[in-house]
Amino acid sequence: MKKVLVVGEINVDLILQGYREFPVPGKEVLVDDFSMVLGSASAICAMGLARLGTPVAFLGKVGDDLLGRFCLDAMRARGIDVSRVTVDPALKTGVTAAITSPKDRALVSFLGSIGALTAADVPAEAFAGFDHLHVSSYFLQGGLRPGIHPLFRAAHGRGLTTSLDPGFDPSETWGRDLHDTLGETDLFFPNEVELRGLSATADIEAALRQLRRDRLRVVAKLGRDGAMTLEGEQLLHPPAFPVRPIDTTGAGDSFDAGFLHAWLRGQPVGACLRLAGACGALSTLGLGGTAAQPTLEEAEAFLRDSA
Numbered sequence: 001m002k003k004v005l006v007v008g009e010i011n012v013d014l015i016l017q018g019y020r021e022f023p024v025p026g027k028e029v030l031v032d033d034f035s036m037v038l039g040s041a042s043a044i045c046a047m048g049l050a051r052l053g054t055p056v057a058f059l060g061k062v063g064d065d066l067l068g069r070f071c072l073d074a075m076r077a078r079g080i081d082v083s084r085v086t087v088d089p090a091l092k093t094g095v096t097a098a099i100t101s102p103k104d105r106a107l108v109s110f111l112g113s114i115g116a117l118t119a120a121d122v123p124a125e126a127f128a129g130f131d132h133l134h135v136s137s138y139f140l141q142g143g144l145r146p147g148i149h150p151l152f153r154a155a156h157g158r159g160l161t162t163s164l165d166p167g168f169d170p171s172e173t174w175g176r177d178l179h180d181t182l183g184e185t186d187l188f189f190p191n192e193v194e195l196r197g198l199s200a201t202a203d204i205e206a207a208l209r210q211l212r213r214d215r216l217r218v219v220a221k222l223g224r225d226g227a228m229t230l231e232g233e234q235l236l237h238p239p240a241f242p243v244r245p246i247d248t249t250g251a252g253d254s255f256d257a258g259f260l261h262a263w264l265r266g267q268p269v270g271a272c273l274r275l276a277g278a279c280g281a282l283s284t285l286g287l288g289g290t291a292a293q294p295t296l297e298e299a300e301a302f303l304r305d306s307a
């Protein structure tokens with residue numbers, strides 16, 4: 001079975017759920033519920049892959065603190081090999097507070113150890129024994145960002161395939177460096193906003209055509225509108241599966257995991273999109289990014305029921 005190395009960021013999501021009035025400076029508001037869960041796109045994707053049965057190892061950095069231990073425990077409990085995660089007493093593990101209601105949400109993030117990971121933490125030997133390298137949150141990982149292109153090139157040189165989820169760019173400048181990295185990327189998973197930012201066009205199909213390269217497949221994630229990718233000249237646009245979401249945090253990361261799991265098993269693109277869509281939809285049925293991620297059997301049963 002093909003093995004995946006995820007290199008990326010780890011943080012905690014604090015979910016403050018059910019505000020009636022949104023907090024404003026100088027006031028306190030109460031919420032109905034609170035959960036602390038593993039957050040961060042790279043870690044959520046790794047959790048989704050592990051749940052589906054793909055062997056996964058994670059390489060990243062956390063602080064030597066409660067939150068870091070919480071994250072590593074959650075990953076270990078899923079069977080992820082975290083032996084390549086550095087626990088650095090000089091760092092603090094990052095945290096995102098999500099203030100949510102059924103209507104909307106606001107996020108406040110402290111990046112903590114996320115920016116501290118660099119390509120120097122990923123020696124070429126780290127690829128030994130793996131078939132695929134995945135990275136999420138290109139723009140949030142300030143330390144790793146300039147090293148992602150060379151890392152992907154090195155991974156290709158060692159016979160691994162590569163995948164990238166850009167995540168949002170808080171500066172909204174969508175740097176050219178990412179376009180260069182796509183030259184060494186096999187699978188690219190932007191959502192609609194990210195694709196628009198990167199291609200400077202609002203037309204998804206035009207954006208997919210614009211980003212086209214030899215070995216690259218771009219899969220656009222369109223939330224409730226499903227996903228889109230080019231298969232040769234043909235545009236594939238499977239709709240999303242109808243569900244009643246509780247929390248869409250990490251849906252895109254679970255989608256990535258589903259696509260990767262099928263793709264690494266050599267399945268045709270249609271089957272990859274179906275498993276990805278099932279994993280994305282099912283993940284919205286629980287609070288946080290990882291609680292409702294399906295096993296392969298659960299995803300297949302959902303696909304049978306949806307047929």
Ligand code: ADP
Nearest residue numbers: 191221222223224226240251252255277280281
């Ligand atoms: P991201 O989380 O990266 O912004 P999306 O919101 O596009 O990505 O979600 C990724 C995938 O998860 C979608 O392509 C879709 O398959 C699934 N998904 C997301 N939201 C819903 C929803 N409300 N109903 C059904 N499926 C959804």
